[in-house]
Amino acid sequence: MSFHPAEWRKHFPLLANDSRLHYLDNAATGQLCEAALDAVTHHELTHRANVLRGTYRLAELADAAYENARRQTAAYLNAASADEVVFTSGATASINLVAHAFGETLGAGDEVALSLAEHHSNFVPWQMLRERRGVTLRFLPLAADGRLDLNRLDEAITPRCRLVAVTHASNVTGAVTDLAPIVAAARAVGARVLADGAQAAQHGPVDVQALGVDFYAFSGHKAFAPTGVGALWGAARALDALPPFLGGGGMIGRVTAAETSYAAPPRRFEAGTPPIAQAVGLGAALDWLHAQSWLALRAHTAQLARRLLDELAALPGLALLGPRDFQARLPVVAFNLDGIHPHDVCQLLDQHGVAVRGGHHCAQPLMDFFGVPGAVRASFAPYNTEADVDALLAGLKDVMKKLR
């Protein structure tokens, strides 16, 4: 099936209104799709009320919209049940939820395995847990190209391992993690597995059951939905076993002066008023994404990234971070130009209407692994075109001319 990125672009109001913008910072935030925008607007204009507590008609409409968003999210993830979807403020909150709730069950002598390729959101919460509970952190080794070295899993996943928290796809290198051997190694020692899907979920529907993990975290804003919402998917058996994290309204069974009992998941983990309209927007975005022809969309973004990789290789003094091949890799390309700081590259590229990210990408352990303070990153979405690659390459040549 042929795919026309210019047509897809029309579904994104900001891009439709700015034909000169070459937006290549999709790994940071995707542009809002009109399906999400329309759903949020419709909800706020016609269904706005608090959820899970009102008995009047408007509140019931809000309840229905919110729970429909949960079903839409569950469908996108191929969850066994909508009750396995917990709405959060994003992937960071989702991971922190697990780090606190599951972390409450851990103590000295228990181990958590993660990798140096993690975003800070899947790194710092575990260091904080180490400080709180005295657990030991072990790090899955990386190969030279930044991929996890799956041949050395036993170095980090030991019999004392209780949880493996690992990226589904790197926000720096784009490398997609083969989760199957990690899940197998974790299962062999009775450990849970959390996958950080913040970079993966926007590149097509996820099948959490096929992945075999226990927890899956992702953010709405990267998946063309509003900011301030995301989800934690947890297998029912895993969520049931977790104590609550935040306490408050909506997450209780019964509160007395003596004690509190807690609601069943997912509400056990949704204390307070949730991001209702944002969740409705997320559901609409995922529903729209679910209906797309992902084979064609992925082929398109891969072609753009492959062309960029090929043309970057011809630039003098260019160093690529991450795999050079295109096996199991998202359309995310990070690189450095010798002698030119990433921030200076990005600042000058802005003159060309090119929006890319420069810096450590909230992945300083990975930057240390590569021996660089930061990098320039171009990340593609299906609305990107060859013209975006042209503008980036032209801009880079201008940067080199000015700053070298």
Added chain:
Amino acid sequence: MNDDLYQRALLDLAKAAHGAGALPAPDGAALRDSPLCGDRVHMQVALTAGRVRALAHDTKGCLLCQAAASLAGLHGIGLNAAEAAALREHIAAALAGSEMTAPAGWPELDLFAPARPHRNRHGCVLLPFDALIAAIGAAD
């Protein structure tokens, strides 16, 4: 306007790297990182009667950070803790405000005026001065 940010005089100031290196026997030293971009400045100072007699820095950062560190190396001799802090606040206020006015003795600060609209870059300019203040403080 971005072109002005990378004007030749600023590039030359960064390239000159005044004060780059290390002191044999510093009285104080401080390492400052930018949480936003990972820029890093390691500043060393030697003091006499609370004033900077010598300074040296190792700066890993963007051109704005390098130029600011070079500027600190060029004019930082003679500052005491209060004057360094006042200078830093002056630069911060000038970056945040509508006008970039250079204090006496620091005319090159005008070079950073084009950074005013780029709020996320202000920290790049301020980082060497934060390191300088901390290094003087560490010597007290």
